[in-house]
Amino acid sequence: MIYELRQYTPNPEKESIMRERFLKTLPLFEKHGLTLVFATNPVEDPRQLWYVLSFESEPARVAAWAAFLADPEWLEIKKQSEVGGPVLQEIKKSILAGDSAVAEALAASK
DSSP: OEEEEEEEEEOTTOHHHHHHHHHHHHHHHHHHTOEEEEEEOOTTOTTSEEEEEEESSHHHHHHHHHHHHHOHHHHHHHHHHTTTSOSEEEEEEEEEEOOHHHHHHHHHTO
């Protein structure tokens, strides 16, 4: 299992559009195998949106994103949301590997 942490910073005055677009894409995430683990806002900058996705493997992650980004419904959602200009100022992502030794130790301690 691997995880992907994505951190979105909206352009000024685009926070509500970013959140609305994210909510509209959730059914497409499910359709294409992007499993949402959780979404949140960091305390230090609540305008940002951070979320974590899980995947069975790196090839599964790459395939899921390729399918999502090519989906005509996503392309239309993106186009409509960017009529007034780009929504996102910055996107950061980190790929995280589950540490099985840590997971086993946590499970054993319960």
